[in-house]
Amino acid sequence: MLGIYLHIPFCSSICNYCNFNRGLFESGLKDRYVAALEAEITASGRHEPVDTIFFGGGTPSLLEPAEIARLIAACRTAFDVDAGAEVTLETNPETSTPERMSGFRDAGVNRISLGVQSFREPELKRLGRIHSADRARAAVREARTAGFDNVSLDLMMWLPQQSKADWRENVEALIDVAPEHASLYLLELYPNAPLREDMARAGWSLAPDDDAADMYLWSLARLDEAGYEQYEISNVSRPGRPSRHNLKYWQDGEWLGFGCGAHSTRNGARWKNVASTAEYISRRHTGHSVVAERRELTRGAQLEEALFTGLRLAAGLDLDSVGRLYGIDVWDRYAGALHPAIEAGLAIREGARLRLSRDGMLLANEILSVFV
Ligand code: SF4
Numbered sequence: 001m002l003g004i005y006l007h008i009p010f011c012s013s014i015c016n017y018c019n020f021n022r023g024l025f026e027s028g029l030k031d032r033y034v035a036a037l038e039a040e041i042t043a044s045g046r047h048e049p050v051d052t053i054f055f056g057g058g059t060p061s062l063l064e065p066a067e068i069a070r071l072i073a074a075c076r077t078a079f080d081v082d083a084g085a086e087v088t089l090e091t092n093p094e095t096s097t098p099e100r101m102s103g104f105r106d107a108g109v110n111r112i113s114l115g116v117q118s119f120r121e122p123e124l125k126r127l128g129r130i131h132s133a134d135r136a137r138a139a140v141r142e143a144r145t146a147g148f149d150n151v152s153l154d155l156m157m158w159l160p161q162q163s164k165a166d167w168r169e170n171v172e173a174l175i176d177v178a179p180e181h182a183s184l185y186l187l188e189l190y191p192n193a194p195l196r197e198d199m200a201r202a203g204w205s206l207a208p209d210d211d212a213a214d215m216y217l218w219s220l221a222r223l224d225e226a227g228y229e230q231y232e233i234s235n236v237s238r239p240g241r242p243s244r245h246n247l248k249y250w251q252d253g254e255w256l257g258f259g260c261g262a263h264s265t266r267n268g269a270r271w272k273n274v275a276s277t278a279e280y281i282s283r284r285h286t287g288h289s290v291v292a293e294r295r296e297l298t299r300g301a302q303l304e305e306a307l308f309t310g311l312r313l314a315a316g317l318d319l320d321s322v323g324r325l326y327g328i329d330v331w332d333r334y335a336g337a338l339h340p341a342i343e344a345g346l347a348i349r350e351g352a353r354l355r356l357s358r359d360g361m362l363l364a365n366e367i368l369s370v371f372v
Contacts, residue, residue, distance in 0.1 A: 001051040001082065002266075003248045004075055006037065007259030008060035009277050012094065016128040016195040017187060021261035021275050022058040033259075033277060034067050036284040038074045040258050045078020052245035052255075053087045055109075061091035065103025072108040086150075086244045088113050093131040096139035101146035111150040111243075112143045113181075119173035120166055123159050126204065127195070133173070140177045150241060152181035157219070158212040159187050160195070160204035167215045168222075175226045181237040182228065184219055186212065213362050220358060230314045233361045250313050252306040260290075269296050299326060307334075307371040312364065316348075316355025337370035 010025040010033075011018075053075055055068065063071075068089065075081055088111040089104055096114075104112070116136040118124050124132065131139075143151050153174055157167050174182055187206075189196055199205070207215075220230055228236040232250060235243065248255050257264045260280035263272050271294035274280050283290045297305070303326040310317040319330040331354075338354075341347040346360030346367055360367055 001049045002079070003052040003054065003245045003253065003255035004041075004050055004079065005245075005255055005257040005262055006041075006053065006055050006060070006071055006075075007257065007262040007273075008055055008057040008063060009033070009260055010057070010062050011059045012062065012092075013128070013130050016198055017189065017193050019188075019190045019193070020058065023277060025059075025062050029277065029281075030063070032281050034063065034070065036281045037259050038070055039284055040290060041071065041074040042078050044256065044258070045075075047078070047080050049082060050075065050079040051082040051085050052248065053081070053085060054245040055089045057090055059092045059095060059115075060089055061095040061100070061104070065100060065107045068104055068109060069107035086111055088152075088243070088245060090115060091139065091143075093136040093139040096135075096142050098142045098145060101139075101142040101148070105146045105148060110148070111152065112148050113152040113183075113243075114139055114143070114154065114179075116153050116174075117156045118159065119155075119170050123162060123166070123170075126160050126198070126202075127156070137177055140179065149180070151179045152183065152237075152243065153177070153179040154183045154185065156185050156187050157215050158206060160199050160206060162207060164207070164211055164215055164218070168218065171219045171222055175223070180241040181235070181243060182223070183235050184216075185234055186216070216362060217358055230358075232314060233312045233356075233364055250309045252302075252310065268299075268302060269294060271295075302326070303328070303330075304371045308368050311347075311354065311356055311368055314355065316353050318352050319354055320352040334370060338367075341367045341370075 007021065009022045010030055011022050012025055014022070014024065053072065072087065087109050089109045090113045092115050114136065117127060117129055119133040119136065121133060140151060155170055155174055223230070223236050227238065229239055230236045231242045235246070247253070254266045255264060256266060257273065260273055260277045261275040263270065271291050273290045274283060274292040280290055306322055307317065307330070310322070323330045338347055341360060342349060345357055346363060348355055348357055356364060356367065
């Protein structure tokens, strides 16, 4: 079934490491944006079956519960949304209150993904985040009280000045609040990130690469022990609770993205909406297409993508089924290129299945580059 992604590009403040498509919240602009987004959804629907809706951003939880309800209703009008659909709202802790969490639940959201990033105050400050660790814990409690039994938490590792012990403290704090799902991302410093300047000015440094590898491997082992299952390079969940929406990205699935900068993949084509919020609203308003670029994927490109993304999954890929789907012998084509990774224990072949080991996951981009 299809997934639906809704992009909400507003934030209360801009974090110094952020490279997403977002801008500062402005009430009037937000009102016009929600109306444009609702219209884009309504105009595009052909009543196809949908089983996930994902509000990402930005900070989607800056919208009012009534606005989230309006957008979910638009999806239900335009698509055949499954009764058991997973409906996720990315939520920042500072936007959560008991009333808002209940409102989101009543609006039809059934999964909360909390952008916590760190449970240590100095780390939150260095990242320019505006919530505290206590606020993050309170947001989890508020979600539980509102009835959410599917909560995910994002943490970032390898932060400036973060030691291995600091990272362990974060992972223990995560286990303490007991989410059903967690995403652990390595901080990526893009070239012009203001955080780079902050680091230079304050003399903050990153732990050596070997320490980052230790942090990653240690946290996965600790989360195994706490009953979580790693299902993707950066994602773990309680058994049976992976993100059904994000699995579509890794399992060669199809999704439609609505809103500025949103991407879609459908019937062998990929397209992207205009990134600018103002341009998106104005194009909708004047009846012009909001699509900025579109390309048809060749079968070869689709295969490369299926291999590249599928091997991010801990279970790896069944080469026979991929081969049948794309009409080639995958092993025959890539065995030579994969040989060094297999010899080094970074990739593992078990029968028809190919997967990365945890050491291999640390070098995933290098290993998977053989496919593209
Ligand atoms: S809250 Fe998220 S999207 Fe917004 S600026 Fe910070 S990192 Fe970027």
